[in-house]
Amino acid sequence: MQQFVIFCCVILSLHIGLGANAQQIPRPKSMTFSYVNHPVILEQLIPVIREAYASIGISTQFVEQPSDRNLRAIEKGLVDGDVVFSKLLLANHPGLLVIEPALVTSIFILVCQPQIPCEKSVISDNQTLIASTNASHNGLESWYQDELQAQFYYINNLAIIPQLIKEKRFDYGIYILTPELIEKAGAVDFRYYELFRTSSYHILHPKYAFLKTEIEQAIRGVLTNASSTIDAANPVHANRTN
Numbered sequence: 001m002q003q004f005v006i007f008c009c010v011i012l013s014l015h016i017g018l019g020a021n022a023q024q025i026p027r028p029k030s031m032t033f034s035y036v037n038h039p040v041i042l043e044q045l046i047p048v049i050r051e052a053y054a055s056i057g058i059s060t061q062f063v064e065q066p067s068d069r070n071l072r073a074i075e076k077g078l079v080d081g082d083v084v085f086s087k088l089l090l091a092n093h094p095g096l097l098v099i100e101p102a103l104v105t106s107i108f109i110l111v112c113q114p115q116i117p118c119e120k121s122v123i124s125d126n127q128t129l130i131a132s133t134n135a136s137h138n139g140l141e142s143w144y145q146d147e148l149q150a151q152f153y154y155i156n157n158l159a160i161i162p163q164l165i166k167e168k169r170f171d172y173g174i175y176i177l178t179p180e181l182i183e184k185a186g187a188v189d190f191r192y193y194e195l196f197r198t199s200s201y202h203i204l205h206p207k208y209a210f211l212k213t214e215i216e217q218a219i220r221g222v223l224t225n226a227s228s229t230i231d232a233a234n235p236v237h238a239n240r241t242n
Helices: 004-024 039-054 067-075 118-125 134-147 158-166 204-234
Strands: 028-033 059-064 081-086 097-112 128-134 151-154 172-177 191-204
Touching: 004 191, 028 039, 028 067, 028 172, 039 059, 039 081, 039 097, 039 172, 039 204, 067 081, 067 134, 067 191, 081 097, 097 118, 097 204, 118 191, 128 134, 128 158, 134 151, 134 172, 134 191, 158 172, 191 204
Parallel strands: 028 059, 028 081, 128 151, 128 172
Antiparallel strands: 081 191, 097 172, 097 191
């Protein structure tokens, strides 16, 4: 009996030890992040993420993917995270890590051909067809719920939706802008209606929870330095008051 008890204790100790080792993720030297093809992500946010991780000794690679695949790719461990994703779209992915602070304000807009209605009521018309990515459609469903009645044609590439409207292949599309870009939207060959705004964050696989505080500090540092550089180069901006 005593030998049996000792044997069980040994097996239990091995099991606990193996479990603990399995949960220990070594600090990565390199990480891969998915991203959506969008000018703000390419020109502003990928550089922020690259610099933040470099400051803590981690190199980065970036893989373009359709937005509807990004979160699933993280959950499956195919990539380590996503450069930036709207928090509104994370309701069905509660295990993913949201990294503070918000990197950008995402503005969901309805883009429209000239000479047709361009207003919020369009999304409630079940005779209307709207070009959209699957992820953008999910965002509208989360925001409007039963109010959303329009028909949707899914496009894998968010970046081409404005071009599809300009080419008159669709009357309507859903696109995402930032506060800076929305000021320039009047210069393009379509009208737009602002639907809503939401904050977007860097996303990580939960196995990297031990990096969360460190990368949050690194991102804040990069954003602070970038803001200081802009203010120094633009005294009017620096002295502006609300």
